[in-house]
Amino acid sequence: MCGIVGYIGSKDAFPILIKGLQRLEYRGYDSAGVALITEASNLAVYKTRGKVSDLESFTQHKDVSGSIGIAHTRWATHGEPNDVNAHPHYSQSESLALIHNGIIENYAVLKEDLMSRGYTFKSNTDTEVLVQLIEYVKVSNNVDLFTAVQLALTQVVGAYAIAVLERGHPDCIIAARKSSPLVVGIGDDEYFLGSDASPIIEYTNRVIYIDDDEVVRLKRDSEPRICNLNNVEKSHEIKELEMSLSQLEKGGFPHFMIKEIFEQPNTVRECMRGRINVERNRVALSGIIDHKERFLNAKRIIIVACGTSWHAGLIGEYLLEEFARIPVEVEYASEFRYRNPVLCPDDIVIAISQSGETADTLAAAELAKRQGAFVYGICNVVGSSIPRMTHTGSYTHAGPEIGVASTKAFTAQVTVLTLMALTIAEEKGEMSKDVFEQYVQELALIPDKMEQTLSVAGYIEDFSSIFTYAKNFIYLGRGYSYPVALEGALKLKEISYIHAEGYPAAEMKHGPIALIDREMPTVVIAPKKGMYDKVVSNIQEIKARKGRVVAIVTEGDTVIRDLADYYIEIPDTEDCFSPLLSALPLQLMAYYIAVVKGCNVDQPRNLAKSVTVE
Numbered sequence: 201m202c203g204i205v206g207y208i209g210s211k212d213a214f215p216i217l218i219k220g221l222q223r224l225e226y227r228g229y230d231s232a233g234v235a236l237i238t239e240a241s242n243l244a245v246y247k248t249r250g251k252v253s254d255l256e257s258f259t260q261h262k263d264v265s266g267s268i269g270i271a272h273t274r275w276a277t278h279g280e281p282n283d284v285n286a287h288p289h290y291s292q293s294e295s296l297a298l299i300h301n302g303i304i305e306n307y308a309v310l311k312e313d314l315m316s317r318g319y320t321f322k323s324n325t326d327t328e329v330l331v332q333l334i335e336y337v338k339v340s341n342n343v344d345l346f347t348a349v350q351l352a353l354t355q356v357v358g359a360y361a362i363a364v365l366e367r368g369h370p371d372c373i374i375a376a377r378k379s380s381p382l383v384v385g386i387g388d389d390e391y392f393l394g395s396d397a398s399p400i401i402e403y404t405n406r407v408i409y410i411d412d413d414e415v416v417r418l419k420r421d422s423e424p425r426i427c428n429l430n431n432v433e434k435s436h437e438i439k440e441l442e443m444s445l446s447q448l449e450k451g452g453f454p455h456f457m458i459k460e461i462f463e464q465p466n467t468v469r470e471c472m473r474g475r476i477n478v479e480r481n482r483v484a485l486s487g488i489i490d491h492k493e494r495f496l497n498a499k500r501i502i503i504v505a506c507g508t509s510w511h512a513g514l515i516g517e518y519l520l521e522e523f524a525r526i527p528v529e530v531e532y533a534s535e536f537r538y539r540n541p542v543l544c545p546d547d548i549v550i551a552i553s554q555s556g557e558t559a560d561t562l563a564a565a566e567l568a569k570r571q572g573a574f575v576y577g578i579c580n581v582v583g584s585s586i587p588r589m590t591h592t593g594s595y596t597h598a599g600p601e602i603g604v605a606s607t608k609a610f611t612a613q614v615t616v617l618t619l620m621a622l623t624i625a626e627e628k629g630e631m632s633k634d635v636f637e638q639y640v641q642e643l644a645l646i647p648d649k650m651e652q653t654l655s656v657a658g659y660i661e662d663f664s665s666i667f668t669y670a671k672n673f674i675y676l677g678r679g680y681s682y683p684v685a686l687e688g689a690l691k692l693k694e695i696s697y698i699h700a701e702g703y704p705a706a707e708m709k710h711g712p713i714a715l716i717d718r719e720m721p722t723v724v725i726a727p728k729k730g731m732y733d734k735v736v737s738n739i740q741e742i743k744a745r746k747g748r749v750v751a752i753v754t755e756g757d758t759v760i761r762d763l764a765d766y767y768i769e770i771p772d773t774e775d776c777f778s779p780l781l782s783a784l785p786l787q788l789m790a791y792y793i794a795v796v797k798g799c800n801v802d803q804p805r806n807l808a809k810s811v812t813v814e
């Protein structure tokens with residue numbers, strides 16, 4: 201949600217900032233802007249509605265010289281996406297320029313106060329309030345910018361990652377964070393700033409993660425100075441990034457989404473690496489083993505997440521209850537955090553998040569921790585906020601996910617949950633040795649079976665174009681296939697803008713069946729080992745009403761093949777592992793329908809990759 205990038209060093213800042221914005225564009229893409237202290241000592245701000253490419257055109261004949269700058273790509277919260285509301289924002293005297301990711305909740309009160317002191321505002325944003333406040337505090341207290349930022353932020357309620365430049369100070373960037381990610385990259389005599397490491401990795405793999413309520417000063421020829429809002433100095437370990445630049449490129453695919461769909465056999469292999477031993481029939485997830493007693497004594501597991509991660513959580517519920525015999529509840533993080541939930545000391549709360557930054561999931565995990573629960577994170581982005589605040593957890597190791605629609609992160613989350621359920625089941629002695637070994641052997645085959653599943657992409661591409669006429673879709677599944685139906689529907693609606701709903705197949709009779717007609721395609725996930733016969737009956741009910749059916753079936757299925765209009769085969773596997781295969785054709789279908797409709801699949805309208813605001 202909004203991308204921040206900054207540079208100070210000896211190179212030209214502008215190309216570094218533009219490239220950084222392009223890498224961060226997945227976080228928000230309705231407007232973009234840059235502030236530079238130019239060689240002529242101007243504090244220049246250039247910004248425009250639209251994408252980073254629009255900013256590049258807009259700046260073509262402008263003075264973009266200078267070796268210090270900050271830049272921003274926006275996902276609008278306050279004020280529509282237009283040139284004026286784009287960041288950076290100047291202060292009243294235009295001596296400061298600021299970029300911001302997050303929401304200032306008390307901006308209206310602060311704005312009124314500043315207006316009564318003669319400040320005027322050009323935009324509708326909360327961000328402009330912040331830069332004006334910093335200027336007011338700086339002037340009225342006669343302090344330097346670092347101190348002014350510290351003092352101003354004590355008055356602010358909300359979430360922010362900010363970076364500020366000051367006219368006449370071409371050697372210094374001040375930045376700060378609360379509940380919005382901020383990373384400093386350390387190069388040779390140069391520093392970088394980023395909302396995440398993606399704009400930095402090209403130049404250095406040495407980073408510092410800034411913590412909440414910290415302000416950092418990046419100055420040429422000196423170490424970063426980091427203090428909290430009370431001016432207490434903070435020391436930070438320099439971390440080494442494991443990410444590589446090639447992981448951030450499209451690698452010959454037309455979109456990140458399709459690249460990430462095809463990466464899944466490998467990301468699931470990576471996710472299992474070192475955690476599953478096929479020769480010895482062992483599964484060991486260190487986060488569980490290190491806290492074995494907690495899991496052995498757990499009375500309940502509560503999973504909190506949003507969106508696709510919530511769907512993975514639902515699959516986790518089925519796995520953990522079936523394998524480990526622990527009651528599981530799956531909660532939308534946004535509901536959980538505000539409904540005064542009852543938590544007991546023997547509860548384990550699992551927070552699932554690709555980005556590790558989702559505001560609601562982070563807040564839900566913090567609430568659970570405050571109330572004494574043991575909190576476990578399942579996240580993809582290493583060093584992000586959730587893994588840093590949880591008691592322990594497991595990374596999904598899916599690599600950077602750039603496409604806004606989550607694909608490889610989902611299957612990696614499901615893989616971790618599977619490994620988790622197997623590890624606890626074994627520790628608790630809840631599964632017979634034979635079944636356990638059979639599951640371990642089968643799980644190890646899943647990446648190869650994913651490859652086989654993806655080999656039908658051409659066929660899916662061919663028939664998907666037929667469905668671009670559709671205004672609505674229904675997705676049905678039972679048992680393990682029910683969350684997959686929800687996920688398939690979410691993928692379709694978010695990237696193709698076709699309305700789609702997922703249902704447990706048996707619920708169809710309780711309402712949705714009224715929608716079925718020739719125009720309404722139904723996607724049915726019907727692997728052989730699920731509640732197959734019951735799903736076949738559902739398909740017959742749809743066909744009796746002239747509905748069109750796309751079915752995901754186990755290879756060799758002849759019954760559904762004769763009933764469905766289109767069918768996609770997945771390799772045979774255990775029912776509990778089938779989501780890892782059946783999700784893939786649904787991702788492909790959503791992708792190809794969206795491409796034929798001419799939608800921007802990597803950057804769907806109104807969405808952003810990382811939802812760091814409520």
Ligand code: F6R
Nearest residue numbers: 507508509553554555558605606
């Ligand atoms: C859908 C999608 C979103 C995210 C949700 C949670 O394709 O990507 O629904 O799953 O915003 O994000 P994370 O997992 O980063 O917490």
